[in-house]
Amino acid sequence: MxxxxxxxxxxxxxxxxxxxxxxxxxxxxxxxxxxxxxxxxxxxxxxxxxxxxxxxxxxxxxxxxxxxxxxxxxxxxxxxxxxxxxxxxxxxxxxxxxxxxxxxxxxxxxxxxxxxxxxxxxxxxxxxxxxxxxxxxxxxxxxxxMRADAKLQKTIAKIHEGIAGKLIMAKAQRHAGEDLDHEGPSKDWFFNAQRSGDVIVEMAVHNLDECNWAIGSRPDRAGGFGGALLWKDDPPGRTNMDGYTLSYDYANGVKLSFTQVFFHPNRLPNGGQYLHVYGVLGAVDVGGGMFYPSARGAAPVALLTPEERQAKPQNDAHxxxxxxxxxxxxxxxxxIEVAATAALTAILGREAIYQKKVVTWQDLGVEI
Ligand SMILES: NC(=O)c1ccc[n+]([C@@H]2O[C@H](COP(=O)([O-])OP(=O)(O)OC[C@H]3O[C@@H](n4cnc5c(N)ncnc54)[C@H](O)[C@@H]3O)[C@@H](O)[C@H]2O)c1
Incomplete structure (x- = not known):
């Protein structure tokens, strides 16, 4: 056809x-x-x-x-x-x-x-x-x-097929070198957490959905700390955070450590975004498409072919x-299931930070 x-x-x-x-x-x-x-x-x-x-x-x-x-x-x-x-x-x-x-x-x-x-x-x-x-x-x-990204689809399929064995932990971040433009066209809503849902819900929902996808589960509870740490009341009236650290305990037992900051100097190493998923056999760098076995002396394994690695991102695939x-x-x-679970994962983290206590999935009171 x-x-x-x-x-x-x-x-x-x-x-x-x-x-x-x-x-x-x-x-x-x-x-x-x-x-x-x-x-x-x-x-x-x-x-x-x-x-x-x-x-x-x-x-x-x-x-x-x-x-x-x-x-x-x-x-x-x-x-x-x-x-x-x-x-x-x-x-x-x-x-x-x-x-x-x-x-x-x-x-x-x-x-x-x-x-x-x-x-x-x-x-x-x-x-x-x-x-x-x-x-x-x-x-x-x-x-x-991100769910329409062919490289992520293939790498995460390898995790689900068991390349790293039973999953036990994950570490992910979304670090930027600067704040969103204080005079930009979205200033009327972006810095107001009542309108944006705060940066974790507005932006990190992408990363947290990637975590849910790779881990193959959703969190049971979260605890963490954060706030407007550097950009205090800047722009004036700001209620968005600019930095936080969170721990999530997933329903399948995986522990996730996640951070987001808007003050990671560009020349400081280890900035940007990544997700590492650890299993009993080794760890997967999800964005990098690589598996690192824990066995001493074992070489890293490329999860994508050179052609797949070099393929242009299909931005419009979604x-x-x-x-x-x-x-x-x-x-x-x-x-709706993926969408609601991702948003609630971000909200769970936000509420743990706002309420200064461990918040559970049940506390959110939503049936998906
Ligand atoms: N998927 C992604 O990677 C991605 C990237 C950027 C933004 N977003 C999301 O897209 C949404 C918009 O973000 P943006 O960066 O384009 O913001 P923006 O401020 O540039 O655009 C929002 C637009 O909505 C309009 N608007 C506001 N109220 C309206 C109403 N009642 N009726 C009709 N139009 C109305 C505004 O006038 C403005 O033009 C946000 O939810 C953001 O999280 C997603």
């Missing part, structure tokens, strides 16, 4: 969509991330951008121009946009505190949903989203694109995967 035949055949699976009809898409929030999602979607076959929505006129104009090929309608009220019958799939890239209400409204309007991470920033709202998404006949996919689910009705790699 060539690509066109595949698209035509699979399009038949979308309720109400003729086989030769493109998927009509709408975009809510066309800032930094939303612009990328829009560009990447325009590059996919069999898609039409029907509408774009943002409350900031400059962002809306830019998006309408970027999607000029399809002459999209423009909206400032996303609920009005959701009334359009010619929109089958909605992309949401608004500030984090709006994800749940927008995703629920889109699902209830019968749309397929690609919503940026985190799924939500409070346990209660995530619980509501889980109930609606599970009852929905349309696709919900969260924007945790969007292509979503559109395929929309067309075929197949299950997304980052559906």
């Amino acid at each position: 060539n690509r066109r035949d595949f698209l035509l055949a699979s399009a038949a699976a979308v309720p109400g969509l003729r086989a030769d009809e493109p998927v009509g898409t709408g975009f809510i929030g066309t800032g930094n991330r939303g612009s990328y999602l829009l560009r990447a979607t325009l590059a996919q076959p069999g898609v039409k951008v029907v509408a774009v929505c943002d409350i900031k006129p400059d962002r809306l104009d830019k998006a309408a121009t970027a999607a000029g090929r399809d002459q999209p309608a423009t909206f400032t009220d996303y609920r009005r946009m959701l009334e359009r019958k010619d929109i089958g799939a909605v992309f949401i890239a608004s500030p984090c505190d709006l994800h749940v209400e927008m995703a629920i409204a889109a699902l209830q309007a019968g749309k397929h949903v690609y919503c940026e991470k985190p799924a939500g920033i409070t346990p209660e709202s995530i619980g509501r989203l889980v109930r609606v998404a599970k009852a929905s006949r349309t696709v919900y996919q969260v924007g945790q694109q 969007i292509a995967g979503f559109l395929e689910c929309v067309r075929t009705g197949s299950k997304p790699t980052t559906g």
Whole structure:
């Protein structure tokens, strides 16, 4: 089957969509991330951008121009946009505190949903989203694109096949050399933990999801410490942390040590992001695609071929995967279970730090 035949055949699976009809898409929030999602979607076959929505006129104009090929309608009220019958799939890239209400409204309007991470920033709202998404006949996919990375998929499959033996511990970090731009376009929400969910939920949700994926479980409890350690009240009114350290105890017994900082000097070694997973037979450097056996004198094992290692990252694979689910009705790699578990893992850590005590998964009170 060539690509066109595949698209035509699979399009038949979308309720109400003729086989030769493109998927009509709408975009809510066309800032930094939303612009990328829009560009990447325009590059996919069999898609039409029907509408774009943002409350900031400059962002809306830019998006309408970027999607000029399809002459999209423009909206400032996303609920009005959701009334359009010619929109089958909605992309949401608004500030984090709006994800749940927008995703629920889109699902209830019968749309397929690609919503940026985190799924939500409070346990209660995530619980509501889980109930609606599970009852929905349309696709919900969260924007945790690491799960679509072919190198990570292969390396983590090797862990699951047992290359390191029974897993016992993991160590991961997300270290940056500087704070997010204090005068940047997201300053109206990013530094406010009530809107972003704090940096652990807004950013480290990617890393913590990678930990859940590689470890093959989710945490039972967490304890940790952190706060605004360097950037105190800077920018003024800031409630986001800039550094913390956490310990997670996983349901399958694995212990995870995780740190995030915004003051790792660029020339200090061991910065950036990594995940090391330790088993009884050795350790895997997940990002590096290498296994290091514990046996004395045993050589490291490359888990990727040289071609796989050099392959260009498929940045848009997560969007292509979503559109395929929309067309075929197949299950997304980052559906509601993965999305909710990742967000709750981050929230568990955040609450342990905020409440200065060990917090358990049961304390969050969400059934997934
Ligand atoms: N997957 C990733 O790697 C990744 C990367 C960056 C950001 N993100 C996520 O994407 C989301 C947006 O981040 P960003 O960096 O683009 O922020 P941003 O501030 O650049 O963009 C947010 C946009 O949402 C708009 N908006 C706010 N309220 C709205 C409303 N009620 N209706 C319509 N539009 C509204 C704002 O005007 C703005 O244009 C965040 O949740 C962030 O965590 C994900």
